[in-house]
Amino acid sequence: MLVRALADDSYGGGAISVVSDLTLGVDRDALVPHAHRARHTPAVITRADARIRATALLREARDDTAALDADLLLAHLCGVVKEQLYGHLDVALTPAEEAAYRELVARRARGEPVAYLRGYKEFFGLRLTVDRRALIPRPETEVLVESALAFIRRTGRALVADVGTGSGAIAIALAVTEPRVRVIATDVSAAALALARANAEAHGVAARVDLRQGDLLAPLDRAVDVVTANLPYLPDAMVERWSRERTSLAFEPREAVVAGPDGLDVIRRCLAQLPGKLAAGGAIFLECDPPQAEAVAALARGAVGGAVRVVPDLSGAPRVVVGERA
Numbered sequence: 001m002l003v004r005a006l007a008d009d010s011y012g013g014g015a016i017s018v019v020s021d022l023t024l025g026v027d028r029d030a031l032v033p034h035a036h037r038a039r040h041t042p043a044v045i046t047r048a049d050a051r052i053r054a055t056a057l058l059r060e061a062r063d064d065t066a067a068l069d070a071d072l073l074l075a076h077l078c079g080v081v082k083e084q085l086y087g088h089l090d091v092a093l094t095p096a097e098e099a100a101y102r103e104l105v106a107r108r109a110r111g112e113p114v115a116y117l118r119g120y121k122e123f124f125g126l127r128l129t130v131d132r133r134a135l136i137p138r139p140e141t142e143v144l145v146e147s148a149l150a151f152i153r154r155t156g157r158a159l160v161a162d163v164g165t166g167s168g169a170i171a172i173a174l175a176v177t178e179p180r181v182r183v184i185a186t187d188v189s190a191a192a193l194a195l196a197r198a199n200a201e202a203h204g205v206a207a208r209v210d211l212r213q214g215d216l217l218a219p220l221d222r223a224v225d226v227v228t229a230n231l232p233y234l235p236d237a238m239v240e241r242w243s244r245e246r247t248s249l250a251f252e253p254r255e256a257v258v259a260g261p262d263g264l265d266v267i268r269r270c271l272a273q274l275p276g277k278l279a280a281g282g283a284i285f286l287e288c289d290p291p292q293a294e295a296v297a298a299l300a301r302g303a304v305g306g307a308v309r310v311v312p313d314l315s316g317a318p319r320v321v322v323g324e325r326a
């Protein structure tokens, strides 16, 4: 199928007759009419040509955001933002750039997320380094950060535990935005913690983000004011299915997403560990899958013994369960 996208393309003044693999038209002879082949200089591939080809390839690979992804990867390669790319589309790619772009597009066609290909993801206005050591932070999680920040500012309670910190997204966003915040950030994955450390250092908050390896709240040696937790919450069967399909889950760490038959195993265990770890007057902020919101709210009610509410995400779906201890 990928081959057909190229074969249909007639860029360069001659029909493509020889296409053997996923390529951005590097079979240059195929782009030049027969009569000129003996004395032709290599065909020049401009940014405009390259992005048209890449978009076609990604569409063939059933990438729902083919045009956007083609542009993001090309802009990344050229060291510009996407908008700057559009003003300079007639610039030729060097052979090295062309080869690098071909490689990036081929990886994207196999389903690898753009964030891993570029090596970063914007979260809460911060550029975080991301790679296969940790889950890519999602925009929905910004709602959890906003809710926790509102609580911290209202109450002045600023000692936070971020459980399952991954890339450090939540912990770093809180620490950067609110200078009073100190965070103990835990994760079972040493690899994820190394990534979180690099991100905390890059954003100048390493001194206020204390990274500890261990199970959920177990690494805490004192009660905190706030617990933030975007823990694994997908049922095993769902992860199995999505990992076989061309979704980012196939590339993200399994332990970051999978959570037992009903997707609640990890949240349940976290809430069971809460007594003694959340100070009186403190609050827990738990991200969940919208269909689980009621079940998570019921679990939280049992664990905190105080008021529980659910905060919607930007699409209006119930996303963050907030439990305040009396």
Ligand SMILES: C[S@@+](CC[C@H](N)C(=O)[O-])C[C@H]1O[C@@H](n2cnc3c(N)ncnc32)[C@H](O)[C@@H]1O
Pocket: 134, 135, 136, 137, 138, 141, 163, 164, 165, 166, 167, 168, 169, 170, 186, 187, 188, 189, 192, 214, 215, 216, 229, 230, 231, 232, 233, 255, 256, 257, 266
């Ligand atoms: C869904 S990811 C979220 C990462 C990050 N908080 C974010 O929002 O982008 C869940 C994280 O929890 C960690 N994790 C899974 N089980 C854990 C456990 N029992 N104790 C601590 N961390 C755990 C995973 O390694 C992963 O980094």
